[in-house]
Amino acid sequence: METRTDRVEPLLRELAPRVLGSIVRRFRDFAACEDAIQEALLAAATHWPREGVPDDPRAWLIRVAARRMTDHIRSEAARRRREEVTASLDDDAALAPDDDRAHERDDSLALLFMCCHPALTTSSAIALTLRAVGGLTSAEIARAFLVPEATMAQRISRAKQSIQESNVPFELPTPQESGQRLVAVMHVLYLIFSEGYTASSGSELQRVDLSAEAIRLARMLQSLLPQDSEVQGLLALMLLTDARRAARSGPAGELISLDQQDRGAWDRTAIAEGVALVSAALSKGSVGAYQLQAAIAAVHDEAASTAATDWAQILALYSLLQRMSDNPMVALNHAIATAMVRGPEAGLKAIDALASDPRLAGSHRLDAVRAHLLERAGQPGAAIEHYRRAAARTSSTPERNYLLTQAARLNDSS
Amino acid sequence: MKYILMMNTQKGPYQHESWPEKAWKAHLAYWGTLNAQLEASGELVSVEGLTAPDQAKRVYAGKDGKDGKPITDGVFPETKEFLAGYWIVDVESAERAYAIAAQASAAPGPGGQPLNMPLEVREVMQSAARDL
Numbered sequence: 121m122e123t124r125t126d127r128v129e130p131l132l133r134e135l136a137p138r139v140l141g142s143i144v145r146r147f148r149d150f151a152a153c154e155d156a157i158q159e160a161l162l163a164a165a166t167h168w169p170r171e172g173v174p175d176d177p178r179a180w181l182i183r184v185a186a187r188r189m190t191d192h193i194r195s196e197a198a199r200r201r202r203e204e205v206t207a208s209l210d211d212d213a214a215l216a217p218d219d220d221r222a223h224e225r226d227d228s229l230a231l232l233f234m235c236c237h238p239a240l241t242t243s244s245a246i247a248l249t250l251r252a253v254g255g256l257t258s259a260e261i262a263r264a265f266l267v268p269e270a271t272m273a274q275r276i277s278r279a280k281q282s283i284q285e286s287n288v289p290f291e292l293p294t295p296q297e298s299g300q301r302l303v304a305v306m307h308v309l310y311l312i313f314s315e316g317y318t319a320s321s322g323s324e325l326q327r328v329d330l331s332a333e334a335i336r337l338a339r340m341l342q343s344l345l346p347q348d349s350e351v352q353g354l355l356a357l358m359l360l361t362d363a364r365r366a367a368r369s370g371p372a373g374e375l376i377s378l379d380q381q382d383r384g385a386w387d388r389t390a391i392a393e394g395v396a397l398v399s400a401a402l403s404k405g406s407v408g409a410y411q412l413q414a415a416i417a418a419v420h421d422e423a424a425s426t427a428a429t430d431w432a433q434i435l436a437l438y439s440l441l442q443r444m445s446d447n448p449m450v451a452l453n454h455a456i457a458t459a460m461v462r463g464p465e466a467g468l469k470a471i472d473a474l475a476s477d478p479r480l481a482g483s484h485r486l487d488a489v490r491a492h493l494l495e496r497a498g499q500p501g502a503a504i505e506h507y508r509r510a511a512a513r514t515s516s517t518p519e520r521n522y523l524l525t526q527a528a529r530l531n532d533s534s
Numbered sequence: 535m536k537y538i539l540m541m542n543t544q545k546g547p548y549q550h551e552s553w554p555e556k557a558w559k560a561h562l563a564y565w566g567t568l569n570a571q572l573e574a575s576g577e578l579v580s581v582e583g584l585t586a587p588d589q590a591k592r593v594y595a596g597k598d599g600k601d602g603k604p605i606t607d608g609v610f611p612e613t614k615e616f617l618a619g620y621w622i623v624d625v626e627s628a629e630r631a632y633a634i635a636a637q638a639s640a641a642p643g644p645g646g647q648p649l650n651m652p653l654e655v656r657e658v659m660q661s662a663a664r665d666l
Contacts, residue, residue: 234627284609372563374562512588513589515585521562524550525559528558532555532556
């Protein structure tokens with residue numbers, strides 16, 4: 121049964137960054153503003169379900185948060201005995217009528233750029249983005265990452281402190297910087313998505329769905345920057361990957377590899393949306409890494425089976441991606457695609473060439489891929505050995521269980 | 535009361551690595567059911583499995599906190615048993631903690647029979663003072 125809280129909650133989450141942006145623009149002090157917004161959201165979450173949603177919910181939140189900020193500044197000013205600050209606030213300039221809807225888009229963007237600023241560590245940026253832009257509470261974020269609430273609260277307050285200390289401004293980056301800064305924002309959203317996608321099973325019902333949250337934030341970013349084809353690619357990649365979610369694990373949380381998945385369980389609506397997005401992005405001609413990865417995901421999602429997959433196209437896309445980024449994981453996937461097009465021996469040869477890359481040394485993925493290819497090449501003994509080695513090296517329980525299951529299956533039949 | 539239930543393993547690779555697929559899957563299913571039960575009863579605080587002992591490192595501060603080589607690689611020959619994983623449960627009594635440990639100990643082995651592994655059960659100390 122839908123409660124009234126069910127309707128209030130999404131509305132608050134959607135309003136959170138817009139209200140925060142507006143308050144930060146007026147009061148500047150990001151850390152204090154962020155606290156004020158959290159209080160305003162809490163007030164709304166308790167009042168609105170009982171008394172009904174106000175006619176202009178955004179204005180309501182801004183009013184409450186601005187009042188908190190004024191109180192905060194007054195008490196700070198009193199503490200420091202600086203009367204002039206209070207005097208300047210008394211003319212109520214800070215609560216002046218709303219002419220700031222025009223600024224809303226810039227404010228939301230500036231907020232994202234601020235939370236994903238390179239001065240922050242990645243884990244801080246992730247936590248802060250989820251709270252300040254996503255409108256989640258520290259407790260919800262803590263549960264999503266399976267860490268104690270106090271730890272997460274501390275992480276968020278350290279992040280806010282770094283923003284203060286590094287003098288990260290609340291403004292849009294200059295055109296010169298904006299490319300690099302957008303890369304950082306997209307990276308943070310992508311990491312939030314991956315965290316949700318690879319999270320182990322467990323008390324998922326009580327956890328915020330981080331993948332869905334990342335998709336929501338990427339949608340917001342896309343609506344703010346509709347012309348950016350990489351942002352489009354990022355959203356497409358998330359949708360096309362998330363579309364396979366229901367099929368990628370079994371009832372006990374065990375991993376199911378792509379070739380074994382029930383493709384009927386894939387989310388066709390998400391696939392259609394992702395394909396449309398990536399096609400639109402690619403047609404603009406400014407190809408980037410997210411668009412290429414989305415294009416690869418689209419080829420998989422549109423195939424009826426592994427055998428019917430257009431591996432030649434996937435190989436070509438990985439070749440492009442490899443030229444664009446010096447990433448060993450891309451090279452590894454390129455090797456897999458090579459094996460699908462030219463046979464397992466060609467893939468194994470490509471992997472041998474990669475084995476000397478120090479960034480892959482000790483990586484369980486290299487062993488796992490090698491095991492798969494050895495199995496396909498008809499060398500079960502060596503395949504078992506590499507499955508087991510990969511299992512010993514991975515730190516993901518579902519992955520380890522999957523790898524040991526493969527080893528056991530081969531061992532049984534040989 | 536909180537208890538930690540520690541599952542230890544012998545030196546060398548985890549024994550399940552060479553089991554038949556059916557036995558391995560039954561073993562996994564057993565853990566899945568046990569964890570789901572503990573979660574449903576509200577007794578599960580956390581459950582973690584550790585990576586294999588050959589991934590372990592031993593760390594020392596060294597002289598003055600900087601001398602020598604503070605990090606050594608596993609496996610450590612002098613150690614006979616290694617922690618493989620643990621549960622922390624919040625239960626009404628010590629007996630309940632023992633009962634859960636017994637259930638964990640009975641996880642099925644390669645032939646389907648209970649493994650009867652030893653589980654070490656220790657009460658976790660309270661970090662806050664109890665109300666008087």
